[in-house]
Amino acid sequence: MRRLREAAGLTQEELADLAGLSVRTIRDIELGRTARPYRRSLELIAQALGLNAEGAARLVRTRKARGAEIAEAGAAPTADDGPRAAQLPPVTGDLIGREDLIAAYERYLSLPGAAVGPRAPLLITGPAGVGKSMLATRLAHGVAHLYPDGQLFTDLHGHDAVEPLDPASVLRGFLCSLGVSPSNLPGSLSGLTALYRSLLADRRVLILIDNARATEQVRPLLPNSPGSAVLVTSRAQLRGLLIRDGAQLLETPYLSEPAATALLEEVIGPRRLRAEPAAGRELIRLCGGLPLALRVLAERAAQRPGLLLRDLVEELTRPGFPLDALDVPDDPASTLRTVLSWSYRALPPRAARLFRLLGLHEGPDIRLDAVARLTAAGSGSASLNRLAAELSVLVDAHLLESPAPGRYRFHLLVRLYAAERAAEEESTRAGGIAYAAPRFAGQDEARHRLDGKPRGAQPPARTREWYGEHDNALRLTCSSGGPGRSTGAY
Ligand SMILES: Nc1ncnc2c1ncn2[C@@H]1O[C@H](COP(=O)(O)OP(=O)(O)OP(=O)(O)O)[C@@H](O)[C@H]1O
Ligand SMILES: [Mg+2]
Numbered sequence: 001m002r003r004l005r006e007a008a009g010l011t012q013e014e015l016a017d018l019a020g021l022s023v024r025t026i027r028d029i030e031l032g033r034t035a036r037p038y039r040r041s042l043e044l045i046a047q048a049l050g051l052n053a054e055g056a057a058r059l060v061r062t063r064k065a066r067g068a069e070i071a072e073a074g075a076a077p078t079a080d081d082g083p084r085a086a087q088l089p090p091v092t093g094d095l096i097g098r099e100d101l102i103a104a105y106e107r108y109l110s111l112p113g114a115a116v117g118p119r120a121p122l123l124i125t126g127p128a129g130v131g132k133s134m135l136a137t138r139l140a141h142g143v144a145h146l147y148p149d150g151q152l153f154t155d156l157h158g159h160d161a162v163e164p165l166d167p168a169s170v171l172r173g174f175l176c177s178l179g180v181s182p183s184n185l186p187g188s189l190s191g192l193t194a195l196y197r198s199l200l201a202d203r204r205v206l207i208l209i210d211n212a213r214a215t216e217q218v219r220p221l222l223p224n225s226p227g228s229a230v231l232v233t234s235r236a237q238l239r240g241l242l243i244r245d246g247a248q249l250l251e252t253p254y255l256s257e258p259a260a261t262a263l264l265e266e267v268i269g270p271r272r273l274r275a276e277p278a279a280g281r282e283l284i285r286l287c288g289g290l291p292l293a294l295r296v297l298a299e300r301a302a303q304r305p306g307l308l309l310r311d312l313v314e315e316l317t318r319p320g321f322p323l324d325a326l327d328v329p330d331d332p333a334s335t336l337r338t339v340l341s342w343s344y345r346a347l348p349p350r351a352a353r354l355f356r357l358l359g360l361h362e363g364p365d366i367r368l369d370a371v372a373r374l375t376a377a378g379s380g381s382a383s384l385n386r387l388a389a390e391l392s393v394l395v396d397a398h399l400l401e402s403p404a405p406g407r408y409r410f411h412l413l414v415r416l417y418a419a420e421r422a423a424e425e426e427s428t429r430a431g432g433i434a435y436a437a438p439r440f441a442g443q444d445e446a447r448h449r450l451d452g453k454p455r456g457a458q459p460p461a462r463t464r465e466w467y468g469e470h471d472n473a474l475r476l477t478c479s480s481g482g483p484g485r486s487t488g489a490y
Pocket of ligand 1: 092093094095096097098126127128129130131132133134135159211233235263291292295339
């Protein structure tokens with residue numbers, strides 16, 4: 001095409017002007033960066049070059065012969081030729097233990113758009129701190145070169161201290177990055193979406209939408225052309241995006257034990273892990289493959305070379321407020337407690353209470369009927385269905401897991417957080433009943449036993465007498481805030 005343009009004595013700018021296309025479109029086709037120029041774009045170029053019908057057909061055929069798939073869509077609306085957006089945030093540190101996911105989803109994002117139709121957005125979900133954003137960012141970098149018209153990024157702040165971003169402000173930012181001057185921005189959300197989709201129709205752009213809270217935040221940001229791709233991360237299931245927009249779901253798993261070990265090793269070095277292998281294994285067990293927790297602990301250890309790993313284990317297992325061990329003094333936003341609090345605060349009140357009460361249960365998992373007793377929800381099928389629906393709110397928010405239908409379990413650290421919330425926000429009596437109920441015949445029995453107890457702190461011996469088992473009594477003490485926090489729990 002360059003030969004034809006030069007033969008016509010035109011610069012790229014002049015040809016763009018005559019064809020009504022952007023200079024970038026012309027430049028990219030000439031440089032071979034656009035593997036699939038649109039048929040309509042080529043027809044406009046042929047017209048601007050003054051080619052006859054046969055010449056125009058040859059231009060289109062030439063691109064096809066070189067392996068390009070020519071989309072049948074119309075030409076792109078033009079925008080001012082601004083700098084190509086390259087907004088992906090950097091990936092800091094090595095992404096550990098995600099090789100298989102990267103390989104599989106790089107393949108998905110590398111499929112030529114026309115082969116899959118408008119590409120379904122990739123929705124990356126998972127619990128707080130499991131590494132969704134890091135995985136998505138790394139994936140996006142790996143395939144960025146396949147999206148030569150640029151990469152757009154937004155953090156929707158769905159689960160943090162900053163107000164969640166609304167799609168209209170995101171679109172205004174995206175459109176300006178695509179070269180639209182602020183004075184030409186439509187006023188309404190639908191106008192912004194329409195312009196955005198028109199502009200992307202002829203481009204191949206990668207869009208990373210990080211930390212979304214709800215489908216409505218994301219839907220207006222989806223292009224409807226095959227050339228672009230969208231990655232979304234969220235702690236929530238975003239059912240609307242899965243069902244109505246056909247999103248492809250990538251559930252981010254916890255790290256395997258070898259990957260968790262590698263992460264610890266990367267930050268604190270293998271020497272300390274070799275010196276205290278048992279404590280290292282225990283730290284990994286306590287973090288349960290949660291990269292945020294592993295990283296925070298590892299950084300803590302790295303900053304204090306004299307600290308023994310077993311002291312860290314001791315901090316994490318000490319009754320009271322073990323999550324203190326995961327505090328980051330100069331970066332409160334990355335402490336596990338803060339990160340979880342954003343999900344917890346977003347829960348509807350009934351689900352939040354359920355979350356707290358579940359934190360008082362210490363078994364490895366819990367069945368729906370036991371949850372019903374724990375929360376005095378009633379055992380009829382209507383009550384159980386309602387309860388299951390409330391539990392699914394927690395599962396959708398990735399605060400709770402459901403390994404099998406009717407069974408639920410916490411990640412250890414999330415349970416500790418839930419227990420903290422219970423100790424802070426539940427009346428001790430309610431908490432006590434909730435805890436005791438599954439261990440007795442039912443709620444009435446638990447209430448009867450607790451009602452008979454004197455107020456105020458009790459010596460462990462009396463507690464033991466009520467509960468009949470020393471371990472559980474001690475656990476109740478810890479679950480309710482630990483000694484010195486909430487003595488009423490005795
Ligand atoms: N696979 C991994 N290898 C190494 N570090 C990781 C990995 N995954 C996550 N991390 C680290 O864990 C921390 C949390 O990761 P990230 O922010 O991606 O989690 P998230 O799931 O997006 O959390 P949120 O739900 O709060 O958005 C970061 O410090 C990140 O660097
Ligand atoms: Mg994130």
